[in-house]
Amino acid sequence: MKLFDKRAASAAGITAAVWILMGISGIASAGGNAECSAREVLISVGEQLALEVSEMETEIAEDASDPYRDRPDIDTGDWMFILANPWNDIGDYTPELEYLEGQQFDARIIEPMEEMVSAARSEGLSVFLSSGYRSYATQTWLFNRKADEYGETIAATIVARPGTSEHQTGLCCDITDHYYEMKDASLENTQMYQWMSRHCDEYGFIVRFPKGKEDITGIIYEPWHFRYVGKEAAAYIMEHDLTLEEFLELYQ
Numbered sequence: 742m743k744l745f746d747k748r749a750a751s752a753a754g755i756t757a758a759v760w761i762l763m764g765i766s767g768i769a770s771a772g773g774n775a776e777c778s779a780r781e782v783l784i785s786v787g788e789q790l791a792l793e794v795s796e797m798e799t800e801i802a803e804d805a806s807d808p809y810r811d812r813p814d815i816d817t818g819d820w821m822f823i824l825a826n827p828w829n830d831i832g833d834y835t836p837e838l839e840y841l842e843g844q845q846f847d848a849r850i851i852e853p854m855e856e857m858v859s860a861a862r863s864e865g866l867s868v869f870l871s872s873g874y875r876s877y878a879t880q881t882w883l884f885n886r887k888a889d890e891y892g893e894t895i896a897a898t899i900v901a902r903p904g905t906s907e908h909q910t911g912l913c914c915d916i917t918d919h920y921y922e923m924k925d926a927s928l929e930n931t932q933m934y935q936w937m938s939r940h941c942d943e944y945g946f947i948v949r950f951p952k953g954k955e956d957i958t959g960i961i962y963e964p965w966h967f968r969y970v971g972k973e974a975a976a977y978i979m980e981h982d983l984t985l986e987e988f989l990e991l992y993q
């Protein structure tokens with residue numbers, strides 16, 4: 742929105758400049774032949790500015806039709822935007838880890854995670870941190886175990902291939918209810934999830950695998966899986982019902 746306003750203001754400024762220059766060129770033309778070249782220069786400058794104004798107006802019109810023009814000013818190269826999915830293999834990426842309630846996380850999200858969990862608990866909700874960081878080695882072991890049983894293709898639909906699980910980033914957590922630890926779609930009916938999905942963005946987290954976006958994320962609906970992206974991005978993503986994939990696409 743700020744950029745839009747700035748452009749509109751500078752377009753108005755240039756329009757004014759064109760009118761002033763046109764006026765000056767009119768005065769110049771009242772003189773003799775000596776002023777002719779000066780007048781031509783001014784007209785050419787005026788025409789150039791008019792062209793720039795029209796280009797800028799086109800740009801503003803394009804901006805206005807972009808529903809995401811108010812997206813936050815973030816750097817998608819920042820650590821909190823690392824993307825691990827079936828199409829983005831992060832290899833053996835390993836963050837600096839720290840423990841919280843028996844789970845490991847990227848040390849940088851311990852504080853927001855603690856804040857979110859304690860806020861939920863102060864509402865009387867029973868929060869259980871079910872699964873945090875998983876290493877490349879653990880993921881390889883999980884995958885191979887399934888592959889031995891069903892073959893690689895089927896295994897890949899059940900367990901993420903090593904290097905493509907978001908749990909390897911250390912930026913996410915499977916959060917369930919102490920009284921409902923099942924990881925299935927009906928978890929969304931728990932008060933815990935209701936609160937979590939409404940407030941997670943205030944702590945920088947998003948519902949990472951929403952319902953109806955399976956084709957984009959490559960992962961089934963998971964009302965238990967929360968991912969850290971920072972407060973600004975989280976607020977935007979949750980407000981616009983985006984996935985991390987769609988959000989990052991806005992910056993391409």
Ligand SMILES: [Zn+2]
Pocket residue numbers: 872908913914915963965966
């Ligand atoms: Zn998960």
